[in-house]
Amino acid sequence: MTNETTISTGFDVDAIRQQFPILRQPVHGDRPLIYLDSAATSQKPQVVIDSLVDYYTTKNANVHRSAHYLSAAATNVYEDARKTVAAFIGAESPECIVFTKGTTEAINLVANTWGQANIGKGDAIIVTGMEHHANIVPWQMLCERVGAELRLLPVENDGTLALSFWDPLVEDGKVKLLAITHVSNTLGTINPVAALAARARKRGIVTVVDGAQAVAHVDVNMDLLGCDFYAFGAHKVYGPTGIGVLYGRRELLESMPPWQGGGAMISSVTWEKTTYNDVPIRFEAGTPHIEGAAGFAAALRWFVDLDHKALRRHEQEILRHMVDVISQIDGVRFIGTAPVRTAVVSFVVDGIHASDLGTLLDQHGIAVRTGHHCTMPLLERFGVPSTVRASVACHTTHEEVEAFGVALQHAVRMLR
Amino acid sequence: MTTKDVLNELESDFAMLPTWEDRYQYIIDLGKALPALPEDDRKDENLVRGCQSRVWLVPSIVDGKIRLRADSDAIIVRGLVALVLKVYDNRTPEDILSSPVSEFDRLGLLQHLSPNRANGLASMVSNIARVAEIARAAEVHRTTSVPASDGSISTGSTTATTTTTTTTTTPAPSTSSDAQYPLPTRDAIIDALKTVYDPEIPIDIYDLGLIYEVRVSTDGTVHILMTLTTPNCPSAQQLPSEVEQAARSVPGVIDVTVEITFDPPWDKTMMSESALFQIGLF
Ligand SMILES: Cc1ncc(COP(=O)(O)O)c(C=O)c1O
Numbered sequence A: 001m002t003n004e005t006t007i008s009t010g011f012d013v014d015a016i017r018q019q020f021p022i023l024r025q026p027v028h029g030d031r032p033l034i035y036l037d038s039a040a041t042s043q044k045p046q047v048v049i050d051s052l053v054d055y056y057t058t059k060n061a062n063v064h065r066s067a068h069y070l071s072a073a074a075t076n077v078y079e080d081a082r083k084t085v086a087a088f089i090g091a092e093s094p095e096c097i098v099f100t101k102g103t104t105e106a107i108n109l110v111a112n113t114w115g116q117a118n119i120g121k122g123d124a125i126i127v128t129g130m131e132h133h134a135n136i137v138p139w140q141m142l143c144e145r146v147g148a149e150l151r152l153l154p155v156e157n158d159g160t161l162a163l164s165f166w167d168p169l170v171e172d173g174k175v176k177l178l179a180i181t182h183v184s185n186t187l188g189t190i191n192p193v194a195a196l197a198a199r200a201r202k203r204g205i206v207t208v209v210d211g212a213q214a215v216a217h218v219d220v221n222m223d224l225l226g227c228d229f230y231a232f233g234a235h236k237v238y239g240p241t242g243i244g245v246l247y248g249r250r251e252l253l254e255s256m257p258p259w260q261g262g263g264a265m266i267s268s269v270t271w272e273k274t275t276y277n278d279v280p281i282r283f284e285a286g287t288p289h290i291e292g293a294a295g296f297a298a299a300l301r302w303f304v305d306l307d308h309k310a311l312r313r314h315e316q317e318i319l320r321h322m323v324d325v326i327s328q329i330d331g332v333r334f335i336g337t338a339p340v341r342t343a344v345v346s347f348v349v350d351g352i353h354a355s356d357l358g359t360l361l362d363q364h365g366i367a368v369r370t371g372h373h374c375t376m377p378l379l380e381r382f383g384v385p386s387t388v389r390a391s392v393a394c395h396t397t398h399e400e401v402e403a404f405g406v407a408l409q410h411a412v413r414m415l416r
Numbered sequence B: 001m002t003t004k005d006v007l008n009e010l011e012s013d014f015a016m017l018p019t020w021e022d023r024y025q026y027i028i029d030l031g032k033a034l035p036a037l038p039e040d041d042r043k044d045e046n047l048v049r050g051c052q053s054r055v056w057l058v059p060s061i062v063d064g065k066i067r068l069r070a071d072s073d074a075i076i077v078r079g080l081v082a083l084v085l086k087v088y089d090n091r092t093p094e095d096i097l098s099s100p101v102s103e104f105d106r107l108g109l110l111q112h113l114s115p116n117r118a119n120g121l122a123s124m125v126s127n128i129a130r131v132a133e134i135a136r137a138a139e140v141h142r143t144t145s146v147p148a149s150d151g152s153i154s155t156g157s158t159t160a161t162t163t164t165t166t167t168t169t170t171p172a173p174s175t176s177s178d179a180q181y182p183l184p185t186r187d188a189i190i191d192a193l194k195t196v197y198d199p200e201i202p203i204d205i206y207d208l209g210l211i212y213e214v215r216v217s218t219d220g221t222v223h224i225l226m227t228l229t230t231p232n233c234p235s236a237q238q239l240p241s242e243v244e245q246a247a248r249s250v251p252g253v254i255d256v257t258v259e260i261t262f263d264p265p266w267d268k269t270m271m272s273e274s275a276l277f278q279i280g281l282f
Helices: A002-009 A013-018 A046-059 A069-088 A103-118 A137-146 A163-170 A193-202 A250-255 A290-304 A308-327 A354-363 A376-382 A398-415 B003-015 B020-033 B075-088 B093-097 B101-107 B115-141 B159-169 B173-180 B186-193 B234-248 B273-278
Strands: A097-100 A124-128 A149-153 A175-181 A206-210 A229-233 A244-248 A266-269 A274-276 A332-334 A344-349 A369-371 A387-391 B055-062 B065-072 B211-216 B221-226 B255-260
Touching (some): A046 A069, A046 A290, A069 A097, A069 A290, A097 A103, A103 A137, A103 A175, A103 A206, A103 A229, A103 A244, A103 A250, A124 A137, A137 A149, A149 A163, A149 A175, A163 A193, A193 A206, A244 A250, A308 A332, A308 A344, A308 A398, A354 A369, A354 A387, A354 A398, A398 B020, B003 B020, B003 B075, B003 B093, B020 B075, B055 B115, B065 B075, B065 B115, B075 B115, B093 B115, B101 B115, B115 B234, B186 B234, B221 B234, B234 B255
Parallel strands (some): A124 A149, A124 A175, A175 A206, A206 A229, B221 B255
Antiparallel strands (some): A097 A244, A229 A244, A266 A274, A369 A387, B055 B065, B211 B221
8 A cells, every 4th residue: 555655646756855864864773753843843954054054154244234245145145035925825926025023023024013003902903713823813912901801702522613603703893814824733734825815805804824833835826815814934844943934014014113123124214213125135134044045045046946736745645644654543533634635643541640751752753742832722622631633744754754654653652 | 778789789680691682672671560650749849850751740758768769751761760769769879879870871772872861870870979978068067066165156066076075175165155155936937938949930938938847956956858850950058058057057956957858849939929919920
């Protein structure tokens, strides 16, 4: 069965694996690494690693400031990266792309600029029940500051959104913003973001999408999604940590006041008055993560070059295989069984703490995540304090899934 | 048995467990065998900070020894907890303080724990060490001292030295003090205790409910049974000595013993009404 599925997808996973040097490195002395934690952060292909070295070897300087050769080279790297990101998500223009530290900072940026300026006392914000803390806490903080109300779009037992709650939630006309994750990092659910953004748009509700888990697994196109803001980080699409983007519709970005003040974001500063730079630089105070941008662009260029149709099919086969091997365990319960899923499989085993499984799997060289995955309200809704989460990546093989299944059986035997 | 004896035994046990499976199975089995803490003790005040899974630790001081009960919701951590109890439960403060967490290195165990786990283990042991420090401090304060001839109160640092001074400088201390002062009243002691404040809460320790018992014996000895808001509070170490000094300042007090207990552990319901009022809970 294993061989059949590998062949049927026509996806050359071995060739992909060759490009990830870290996958050749054993852990705990002599155990081959089986990395099933890409939802936390992805591993990096050689071209991305090389791009960082190349940047520092041949182009390093500060951007947007000096007239010299290297500064121009660095500025080109940085602004080319912006173009690459814009093309990757089908944004109307590179000016709609603001570089941030990551998803978290991108969402905080919206909350502190558009949110602060447009949401006031008596207004309401909808967040879904499956959000990462990064898409809950900034809105809670905003609500507290301005006296707005946080409303919950709940989650069904299978891990899909309870869409029947939408109308009653927006009926009174107070909702100004919808914060929704594209793909749940705990359940793997792919949410109907385009449909909800369209419904929101009709009522003048601005949609902020957390794309952190989506970009590596589903096609992301701003035109098709029709959202107002989209946030994601490089490190979950095979790029470096410490850099991400906020996409914003241009007229919204232009209407927004700056957030952090400092160098680059200004156009002139006097003691009396400072005028601000144009978007997107207005939101990029200080020296940016230039080599991060270089690595980000290298990652996206590498990623779009893969055969995406085959990749999607491969990842779906792997997920199905994972569900198969996990189902062999007595007393297992999957958290998240939505019909349309990607990226992760989350589960708990009766009478066994997730962290115990994680510890023993680690001894087998298998990296999974255990815990609440920064979605405590979601896990509370499912009545579990933590889950084991196995992620799929482009380099995951069926052999690895088999080994994971064997190790899981072994761990459960030790713990029971 | 001392901490060192147990560590030696464990070291030879572990030496006979060649593979990681054996070592983990050993720990898991210890975890399975550890008696569960009652639900009442599995409360947030007893949580050890710095652990990824939840660990509850309930220390007490009985007859000068540290008694420990503990639990965790994850079985491997439970096994580590059991290991820690094997080493440190029912030992003297001195013994505990002589075996820091680094002694566990000998078991070849720490390198197999995730940094999170290793930190959790370390913070559990450091909580135990803190309780041992408190117990040792309380032990030192349990001293005999007598009024000097000028009527002022001397506080000796240990029983031995105080006794020596006494015999040489004051020939008949007890009778002279009897003559000078009537027996101190319990209320007078309590008034003195109300001048002592918890380092973290602006409420005196009596209103806070930290004092469980004040006993005044006919010989002028005062026995105080008290607790601390949390065994995990480092600044609480000085409280027993402040309590002892406050009680000593009451005329007629010959000797003070301060005993620390964490049974029952302190919680907010033990605050007096005036305390609750001050922190806005009443
Ligand atoms: C769905 C989701 N949102 C937000 C984040 C936060 O991303 P970052 O920590 O890179 O800002 C993550 C990653 O942990 C995530 O999975």
